[in-house]
Amino acid sequence: xxxxxxxxxxxxxxxxxxxxxxxxxxxxxxxxxxxxxxxxxxxxxxxxxxxxxxxxxxxxxxxxxxxxxxxxxxxxxxxxxxxxxxxxxxxxxxxxxxxxxxxxxxxxxxxxxxxxxxxxxxxxxxxxxxxxxxxxxxxxxxxxxxxxxxxxxxxxxxxxxxxxxxxxxxxxxxxxxxxxxxxxxxxxxxxxxxxxxxxxxxxxxxxxxxxxxxxxxxxxxxxxxxxxxxxxxxxxxxxxxxxxxxxxxxxxxxxxxxxxxxxxxxxxxxxxxxxxxxxxxxxxxxxxxxxxxxxxxxxxxxxxxxxxxxxxxxxxxxxxxxxxxxxxxxxxxxxxxxxxxxxxxxxxxxxxxxxxxxxxxxxxxxxxxxxxxxxxxxxxxxxxxx
Numbered sequence: 001x002x003x004x005x006x007x008x009x010x011x012x013x014x015x016x017x018x019x020x021x022x023x024x025x026x027x028x029x030x031x032x033x034x035x036x037x038x039x040x041x042x043x044x045x046x047x048x049x050x051x052x053x054x055x056x057x058x059x060x061x062x063x064x065x066x067x068x069x070x071x072x073x074x075x076x077x078x079x080x081x082x083x084x085x086x087x088x089x090x091x092x093x094x095x096x097x098x099x100x101x102x103x104x105x106x107x108x109x110x111x112x113x114x115x116x117x118x119x120x121x122x123x124x125x126x127x128x129x130x131x132x133x134x135x136x137x138x139x140x141x142x143x144x145x146x147x148x149x150x151x152x153x154x155x156x157x158x159x160x161x162x163x164x165x166x167x168x169x170x171x172x173x174x175x176x177x178x179x180x181x182x183x184x185x186x187x188x189x190x191x192x193x194x195x196x197x198x199x200x201x202x203x204x205x206x207x208x209x210x211x212x213x214x215x216x217x218x219x220x221x222x223x224x225x226x227x228x229x230x231x232x233x234x235x236x237x238x239x240x241x242x243x244x245x246x247x248x249x250x251x252x253x254x255x256x257x258x259x260x261x262x263x264x265x266x267x268x269x270x271x272x273x274x275x276x277x278x279x280x281x282x283x284x285x286x287x288x289x290x291x292x293x294x295x296x297x298x299x300x301x302x303x304x305x306x307x308x309x310x311x312x313x314x315x316x317x318x319x320x321x322x323x324x325x326x327x328x329x330x331x332x333x334x335x336x337x338x339x340x341x342x343x344x345x346x347x348x349x350x351x352x353x354x355x356x357x358x359x360x361x362x363x364x365x366x367x368x369x370x371x372x373x374x375x376x377x378x379x380x381x382x383x384x385x386x
Contacts, residue, residue, distance in 0.1 A: 031376075
């Protein structure tokens with residue numbers, strides 16, 4: 001523990017980054033009780049005392065083409081943050097995920113002698129590998145959440161620490177499904193699908209309708225079928241509620257703010273958008289169908305740029321197709337419902353147990369006390385002499 005009066009700049013771009021950053025802040029406060037934190041923060045970071053200069057929703061944009069419509073605003077936000085941190089230099093700046101925003105910011109700060117960290121490596125292993133040289137130029141340290149990433153940085157002699165993932169520390173290797181169902185007041189004979197159409201407005205606009213239509217197809221084959229939709233904030237709840245009220249689907253649907261983990265643990269299967277939520281579903285030991293749709297132009301560009309075999313994180317981590325992943329034109333009510341039906345009706349067979357066993361092995365590989373490890377790595381950088 002140190003009595004230093006530190007100023008720490010930190011920027012997260014979406015709910016998954018908010019979780020990582022909040023855990024990091026909590027541990028840094030134990031090492032530096034007099035430290036102050038400011039930047040762009042979500043609700044969990046703010047609950048840890050981080051002052052937010054902009055709403056985190058400002059940075060929540062996905063896709064190569066989709067960014068263009070928000071580019072002017074994003075450039076204004078980044079310029080404002082650069083000017084703020086140059087006028088009030090932090091002892092260290094930490095960008096949490098959101099690499100397209102954070103690396104440009106970090107580069108400007110590092111050029112002025114401010115130490116910089118990127119928490120969550122950009123997917124250089126999947127596309128735009130040459131970004132690794134920009135990362136090296138913009139950062140003093142990368143904190144990676146997946147074990148295979150460090151090998152890439154070590155090859156290029158770029159400082160990197162593998163810290164694991166805080167969700168792997170927080171979720172039990174064998175989650176208690178019955179306890180979660182009791183907490184959510186789910187009846188014993190109800191078949192429950194957890195539906196997560198994404199944390200961003202555009203994702204929900206793109207996927208919610210096809211997800212609901214998939215459930216309508218499933219309803220005829222399932223008795224006591226219930227859909228639980230956990231959303232990240234009030235904006236997304238209003239968006240989902242409006243869809244349900246307008247279309248009035250003949251389904252038993254419950255929308256809740258937060259509690260995504262509890263909902264997934266309580267469920268019989270999960271239908272979700274590609275992203276960090278797929279990692280959480282894996283850690284909850286749930287079979288799932290992962291889907292994603294990009295704009296037409298972004299999809300054509302990504303077909304050319306993206307070199308990894310898979311896009312769903314459980315498949316990427318395992319380097320094999322553990323779960324079905326649907327992209328673009330394959331995302332249809334028929335394809336989704338056909339994949340989900342056996343997941344919802346066949347429980348605890350040999351194939352399911354094999355899948356869970358593989359999930360448990362992957363879980364153990366990520367369970368490294370990430371909040372403590374990341375805070376220790378940042379503290380080590382802070383204490384290094386120029």
